Amino acid sequence: MIKKLYDAMVANHFQNLEISLGQVSCRLVAFPHDPTDPSAVLPEMGAAEVGSDDLEVPQDSEKSLADKLVKVIAERVGVFYSGSNPVSAGQSVLLGNVLGTIRGISFEYHINAPVDGRVVSIHINEGEIVEYGRMLFCLERETNE
Amino acid sequence: MFKKILIANRGEVAVRVIRTCRRMGIITVAVFSEADREALHVKMADEAYCIGPARSDLSYLNIPNLLSLAQATHCEAIHPGYGFLSENRDFAEITAKCGFVFIGPTPHAIGRMGQKSVARDLMQRSGVPVMPGSVGSLEDVAEGFRLAREVGFPVLVKASSGGGGKGMRLVEKESDFESLFNMARSEAHSAFGDGRVYVEKFLQYPRHIEIQVLADTHGNVIALGERECSIQRRYQKLIEEAPSPVLTEALRRKMMETTIRAVHAIEYQNAGTVEFLLDQDGHFFFMEMNTRLQVEHPVTEMVYGYDLVEQQFRIAAGEELTIKQEDVIARGWAVECRINAEDVRNSFAPSPGKILEYLPPGGPWVRVDSAVFTGYTVSPNYDSMVAKVIAWGPDRNSALDRMDAALHEFKIRGISTTIPFHRLVIRHPDFRSGNFSTNFVPQHLDALIEAIRSEPATEESTELPAMTAAG
Numbered sequence: 001m002i003k004k005l006y007d008a009m010v011a012n013h014f015q016n017l018e019i020s021l022g023q024v025s026c027r028l029v030a031f032p033h034d035p036t037d038p039s040a041v042l043p044e045m046g047a048a049e050v051g052s053d054d055l056e057v058p059q060d061s062e063k064s065l066a067d068k069l070v071k072v073i074a075e076r077v078g079v080f081y082s083g084s085n086p087v088s089a090g091q092s093v094l095l096g097n098v099l100g101t102i103r104g105i106s107f108e109y110h111i112n113a114p115v116d117g118r119v120v121s122i123h124i125n126e127g128e129i130v131e132y133g134r135m136l137f138c139l140e141r142e143t144n145e
Numbered sequence: 146m147f148k149k150i151l152i153a154n155r156g157e158v159a160v161r162v163i164r165t166c167r168r169m170g171i172i173t174v175a176v177f178s179e180a181d182r183e184a185l186h187v188k189m190a191d192e193a194y195c196i197g198p199a200r201s202d203l204s205y206l207n208i209p210n211l212l213s214l215a216q217a218t219h220c221e222a223i224h225p226g227y228g229f230l231s232e233n234r235d236f237a238e239i240t241a242k243c244g245f246v247f248i249g250p251t252p253h254a255i256g257r258m259g260q261k262s263v264a265r266d267l268m269q270r271s272g273v274p275v276m277p278g279s280v281g282s283l284e285d286v287a288e289g290f291r292l293a294r295e296v297g298f299p300v301l302v303k304a305s306s307g308g309g310g311k312g313m314r315l316v317e318k319e320s321d322f323e324s325l326f327n328m329a330r331s332e333a334h335s336a337f338g339d340g341r342v343y344v345e346k347f348l349q350y351p352r353h354i355e356i357q358v359l360a361d362t363h364g365n366v367i368a369l370g371e372r373e374c375s376i377q378r379r380y381q382k383l384i385e386e387a388p389s390p391v392l393t394e395a396l397r398r399k400m401m402e403t404t405i406r407a408v409h410a411i412e413y414q415n416a417g418t419v420e421f422l423l424d425q426d427g428h429f430f431f432m433e434m435n436t437r438l439q440v441e442h443p444v445t446e447m448v449y450g451y452d453l454v455e456q457q458f459r460i461a462a463g464e465e466l467t468i469k470q471e472d473v474i475a476r477g478w479a480v481e482c483r484i485n486a487e488d489v490r491n492s493f494a495p496s497p498g499k500i501l502e503y504l505p506p507g508g509p510w511v512r513v514d515s516a517v518f519t520g521y522t523v524s525p526n527y528d529s530m531v532a533k534v535i536a537w538g539p540d541r542n543s544a545l546d547r548m549d550a551a552l553h554e555f556k557i558r559g560i561s562t563t564i565p566f567h568r569l570v571i572r573h574p575d576f577r578s579g580n581f582s583t584n585f586v587p588q589h590l591d592a593l594i595e596a597i598r599s600e601p602a603t604e605e606s607t608e609l610p611a612m613t614a615a616g
Contacts, residue, residue: 077196077210079217104213105243129217131194132210133179 070115073135074130078104082126087137091119099137102130116142146462147171147222147246151215152190154226155205157516157533158438158521159186162224165454174218176211178204180524185516186521192218197292199526208236210241222246222461224454228528231437232259248461250415250436257411258434262305262343268419268431271410273403276422276430278345286326291342293322296346302326304333305341310380310466312336315347351422351583353377354389355427356404357445358417359456361466366408368401369449371474372418372441376570378586383563383572383590385441386480387448390541390579396427403429415460416442436611440483443514443535447479474554478535478544482552482571485529488561489597497525501559506551510544513555523560531562541579565597 013028081101087093093113120138124130149172152159159175163186166173176189180199182353187193194214197204204210207230215223223245225231230248238252249255262282269275273609279298283289293300298319304312309381312333314325323477334340357369373389374382388397404419418439420432442453451468460466487493503519516533523531534551538544552568573589575581586593 076213077194077207077217078213104209107209107213111592129194129214131214132197132204133195 019048031093036071068117068141068143069120070117070139071142072111072114072139074102074111074132074136076102076104076107076109077132078102078107078109078129078130080124080126080128080130080136086126087119087122089119089121092142093117093119093139100124111136113139115139118142146464147458149174149218149220149247149539150222150224150248150458151176151211151218151220152186152224152226153205153211154224154229154231155181155186155516155527156463157530158226158228159514160189160439160516161514162226162454163189165452165458168321168452169455169458171458174214174220174310176205176214178526180526183521185518185521194218199524201229201526208239212240212245215240215245216243220245222248222458223438223480224248224457225347227437227440232435232534234259238604240285246461248415250413254411254413255436258436259304261303261307261433262341264434265343265431267411267594268407268434271407273407273419273431276345276348276432278503279343282341282343284341286323289326289342290319290322291343294319296344299347299349300344302329302342302344303338304329304339305343306339307333312342313380314355320417344571348422348424348430350425350584351375352389352391352582353382353420353432354400354423355418355420355435355439356400357439357442357453358408358413358419359453359460359466359468360408360413360415360417361460362414362463363465364409365403367466367468367473368405369445369451369453370472371400372439372444374420375443375581375583376585377583378590382441382483384480384482384567384576385444386478386541386544387444388475388478391423393427396429407431416457432499440530440533441481443512443533444481447512447537448475448477448534449473449584450476471597477537477539478541479535480541480544480548480571481533481535481566482548483530483563484532484534484555484557484559484567485563486523486531487529487563489563489566489594490561493563495529496524496561497523497529497561499523500531500557502556503558504554504556505532506534508551508554510547511535511551512537517557531557531560535565542577545577545588564598566593568598569593 081103083101087099095113095116097113099111099113117139120140122137124136152162163173168518173190175186175193176196177184177187178197178199196210197207223230223240226330228238232255234256237247237255239249265275279292299317302314312329314329316322317433329342330340355372355374359425360366371389371392372382372385374385376384390498416438418435421429422432423429446453486496488496499522500517505513512535513532517531518602525568536544536548536551538547549571553563566585571578
């Protein structure tokens with residue numbers, strides 16, 4: 001409930017929000033951060049390397065939400081294939097699940113999910129050339145909160 | 146002819162290859178590392194793809210990524226440029242096995258010429274004079290010492306797999322032999338992964354003369370004269386010219402005929418360069434063969450009027466050479482200065498950084514091959530050459546005068562460059578006289594650096610670590 005309120009607040013560019021429901025009152029303050037600093041948005045990538053700047057993250061998003069976003073970046077050069085069961089946005093994935101394949105000369109490189117989570121967005125199409133450092137997927141890390 | 150090729154290189158040579166491709170209607174695929182995202186070759190090519198991080202071994206030397214990209218982009222052939230993978234036998238071989246044409250010689254030829262002692266043996270058997278010294282690689286210091294005495298000191302200890310002066314030591318007296326032999330061996334091992342070395346006679350006043358050849362797949366071989374490359378610092382060429390001021394027509398013909406004979410014998414194909422040392426009495430000795438396009442190829446292009454990159458493409462595509470040896474006629478004189486991002490005042494230390502202003506020279510008979518521009522950042526990850534200035538004239542003096550004027554006009558602010566050094570050499574009476582050897586730079590270096598240091602500081606050089614041409 002509070003998270004939804006916070007998201008709505010950020011989406012509408014409110015810095016503060018106070019709500020009173022009967023005897024309960026609540027004040028929310030947007031978490032300040034420098035939107036030009038990618039480390040403030042995505043401070044920890046783990047197995048998913050940071051590199052591309054084209055990830056559309058709401059500029060004033062909640063830090064804890066931003067923390068959950070994980071970019072999957074291409075480390076190999078070749079052609080992308082999604083396989084027989086292509087992943088789709090919104091789909092849940094587990095650590096190690098194959099998200100797609102990069103095929104090159106004499107190799108086939110499986111792109112594995114670096115975390116348990118949900119596919120937020122897909123940034124590559126079937127048969128497209130994959131260059132080094134290209135963002136392929138954006139995942140939302142699953143947490144126990 | 147090829148419709149689409151991949152250029153497995155960066156910088157000015159990638160730009161140079163793109164220019165010929167554009168003229169010939171060949172589509173180009175450029176590759177770049179993360180450090181080269183804003184590079185000129187990336188902007189100029191029809192397509193460009195990132196192939197790895199800044200480190201060369203993970204990008205420009207990354208064979209799986211290069212070939213995977215060639216396949217993904219439907220290229221027919223790969224031009225390796227110079228440096229990087231251009232003389233890598235494995236790369237040439239894998240390229241061919243993957244179904245692409247390697248624009249260069251066969252893997253076999255690269256492999257044989259890359260092993261300096263093998264190349265020396267082959268050349269000797271083909272009738273090319275070689276420097277007196279060991280026939281094969283030496284493993285043992287005692288054997289090396291015995292041979293050095295036989296040849297007579299001073300001797301050079303050189304890496305069997307080497308080049309560019311790495312793994313090479315000059316031994317002037319017997320007492321130094323053991324330590325310098327071992328140093329060469331260990332340097333060769335760390336630089337090339339191969340500690341084998343050989344010993345050869347050292348000439349006191351040698352000139353570096355090289356012969357450019359083109360050989361097609363139909364058995365035709367032509368030589369496009371010589372290049373004089375004696376102005377070197379630590380075995381790195383700084384100034385090259387064509388023709389050489391000291392070659393007589395008879396000696397030139399003899400060197401070209403010898404080279405053509407050897408190229409036939411080793412069944413070499415595509416463009417190549419055979420390097421010789423020339424002594425004061427007109428004797429020449431084989432040094433090595435470079436199985437690629439040379440950095441200094443423009444001086445040959447300016448004097449003979451042929452586009453060497455185009456010839457590489459035509460040969461690789463299986464076409465027969467249309468240039469006959471009798472058509473190869475030198476016209477005038479050309480000189481090239483390699484401008485590096487280096488601080489001459491500080492022992493030629495690399496001077497990477499952002500170029501705040503780049504104003505290249507122009508006008509008739511001046512050519513600039515470069516890949517930098519105002520706002521470009523010279524990366525510390527790669528070699529320091531930022532431009533090649535080439536000037537042509539009907540004779541040597543007019544070519545040098547035009548070079549002097551071009552260097553004066555050339556302004557690069559924001560980084561230090563070797564432009565002032567080149568101007569001093571171009572104006573130096575010994576260089577002007579044509580009476581010099583590979584000792585020129587070592588002999589005059591201190592005086593040249595002192596002259597640069599004593600120049601009045603310009604506004605640019607005070608405020609920025611830049612050195613523009615001396616006024």
